[in-house]
Amino acid sequence: MIEVSCFYSLSSPWAYFAGPRMVDIMRRHHARLILKPYDFQAVVPETGGVPLRTRPPARRTYHALELDRWRKYLGMPLNLQPKFYPELVTDPDWNKRPGWMVIAAQERGLDAPRLSHALLRALWAEERDTARAEVRIAVADENGMDGAALHAAETSAAVQALYRRYSDEAVALGVFGAPIFVLDGERFWGQDRLDFLDRALDAKRMREGL
Numbered sequence: 001m002i003e004v005s006c007f008y009s010l011s012s013p014w015a016y017f018a019g020p021r022m023v024d025i026m027r028r029h030h031a032r033l034i035l036k037p038y039d040f041q042a043v044v045p046e047t048g049g050v051p052l053r054t055r056p057p058a059r060r061t062y063h064a065l066e067l068d069r070w071r072k073y074l075g076m077p078l079n080l081q082p083k084f085y086p087e088l089v090t091d092p093d094w095n096k097r098p099g100w101m102v103i104a105a106q107e108r109g110l111d112a113p114r115l116s117h118a119l120l121r122a123l124w125a126e127e128r129d130t131a132r133a134e135v136r137i138a139v140a141d142e143n144g145m146d147g148a149a150l151h152a153a154e155t156s157a158a159v160q161a162l163y164r165r166y167s168d169e170a171v172a173l174g175v176f177g178a179p180i181f182v183l184d185g186e187r188f189w190g191q192d193r194l195d196f197l198d199r200a201l202d203a204k205r206m207r208e209g210l
Contacts, residue, residue, distance in 0.1 A: 101150050
């Protein structure tokens with residue numbers, strides 16, 4: 001089976017926008033999607049990315065303009081300044097914990113893309129603080145999963161080892177943003193590159209007779 005890795009942070013609005021189309025592309029190509037939340041704060045400065053909070057005002061205002069364009073184009077609700085997206089980060093793990101929950105769900109064979117999108121939607125469209133355990137548990141429960149069990153697994157040795165591994169892979173592959181999709185070592189940066197990923201999957205299936 002063809003595998004596609006998605007490196008991202010559970011605070012990325014672009015990963016939120018990508019969710020439904022990403023799942024549809026994987027379904028059409030019968031490809032396996034591996035979600036790989038990684039330590040965005042540690043990796044991105046090392047690989048050349050520029051976190052939003054450190055960008056000059058001109059780039060930050062353009063970022064908001066693009067978010068507005070895409071939410072209208074995709075017909076997806078999104079708050080340009082969500083209540084629980086911190087301007088000043090005082091909790092370094094605020095966007096890591098939802099990623100840990102997604103990893104825990106994926107390792108249990110649950111519908112991790114569904115949970116991932118629900119957590120991103122909670123942050124960006126529903127004004128819910130996904131850094132809080134009770135919110136993550138509720139989101140998981142709402143999506144037919146055992147939120148308490150997934151929360152308990154977030155800090156397990158297995159989940160933490162995978163999180164470190166995905167972060168190391170991100171550095172090795174030159175991942176500098178979110179989301180970045182990787183197919184056979186080729187990177188596709190951003191939800192606006194999903195069409196190129198779609199074409200690459202088409203070409204791979206033709207080459208391999210799949």
